[in-house]
Amino acid sequence: MFQGSMVALATPMTPSGDVDKSALEALVGFHLDNNTDAIVAMGTTGESATFSHKEHREVVKMIIALVDSKIPVIAGTGSNSTAEALALTQAAKIDGADAVLLVSPYYNKPPQEGLYQHHKSIADKVDIPQILYNVPGRTAIDMLPETVERLSKHENIVGIKEATGDLGRAKDILDRCGKDFDLITGDDATAMEFILLGGVGDISVTANVAPALMHQMCQAALEGDRELAEKLNAKVDMLHSKLFVESNPIPVKWLLHKMGYGSNAMRLPLVPLAEDYHQDVTMAATAAEINID
Secondary structure, eight states: OOOEEEEEOOOOBOTTSSBOHHHHHHHHHHHHHTTOOEEEESSTTTTGGGSOHHHHHHHHHHHHHHHTTSSOEEEEOOOSSHHHHHHHHHHHHHHTOSEEEEEOOOSSOOOHHHHHHHHHHHHHHOOSOEEEEEOHHHHSOOOOHHHHHHHHTSTTEEEEEEOSOOHHHHHHHHHHHOTTSEEEEOOGGGHHHHHHHTOOEEEESGGGTOHHHHHHHHHHHHTTOHHHHHHHHHHHHHHHHHTTSSSTTHHHHHHHHHHTSSOSOOOTTOOOOOGGGHHHHHHHHHHTTOOOO
16 A cells, blocks of 8 residues: 655754744655655654644644645554544544554553554554554564564554564564555665565655655665665665664754755754764765755
8 A cells, every 4th residue: 555765754843843834845845856655744753752632633734735645644643542542543534644653652561462452442443544663662662573463454454664674573574464464664774675575665764855765766676676776775875874873853854954944943852963963964965965055
C-alpha cells in the first residue's frame, strides 16, 4: 500500500514556537516537487510530543489540505495511553489521512500481550490502514516479531515501521508476515539494504532535506538495481549519521532552517543544534549537494 521514500516531516515553527504555516506550505511543496512518495505528519520528527491534541490535529489537517491527494499522508497517532492513541486515530480518519502510524506505547513498558491488545483494540475500533512502529531506542520496549505476526493478521494493520536497523529482524518479520504486509524501515543508514532485502520503503529523516535523492535511491532499491542504489546512497550516507549527532529532529531542523524552511526554533525541552555540530551537518549537506546559506 505504501512504498518508496516517505518523509517523517519536520514541523517548521516561528521563534515564538507556533507552527510556521507559510514555511510548512513551502516545505510540503518542496516534497511534492521532488517526488517524495508519502508524508508522515506529526511523528517524532514533527515534534508531536510537545503538541496538544488540538494542535496535533490542526497540523495533520493542514498537511492533508496542502498535499491535496497527490501523495498519501500518514498521520502519527501513537501514545502510551491506548485511549489517547484511539482518539488521535479516530481524528485522523475523520480528517482524511490515508493511514496512521502508531508507535509502541513508550515509558510504561507493557509486555508483548499488552502491545498486542493495545494495537488490536485500536484496529478493532477504527477502520483505517494502521502501521505499527517499533523503535525501542525511544520507547524502551521492543515489539518482537511474533507479536508483529499476530497483529499482521488484522485487516486494518497493514505494515510496520521497523526502526531497529537490524536486517536479521527485518528478514524474520518478512518470513513470518509475507509480502502483503508492508515492511518499512525507520533507519536511514540501513534503508538501502533493507529495501533490497524485501522491504517496501523508508520513513525517512534524511528525506526532509534530500527528497529527490532519497526517492531515487529507494526506487532503485525497489527495482533491485543495487549498483544505482549504492551510487545514490553514497551521496546521502553522511546525512544518515550526521542528522543524529544530537537527538532527532534537532539537526534536521537546523539544516532546514539553513535551507530557508522556517526558523531554527524548537519547543522545549529540545533546543537548537549546538554550534559544535554545525560543521559536521554542513559537510553532510555539501556531500548531498544541498545548497545552504
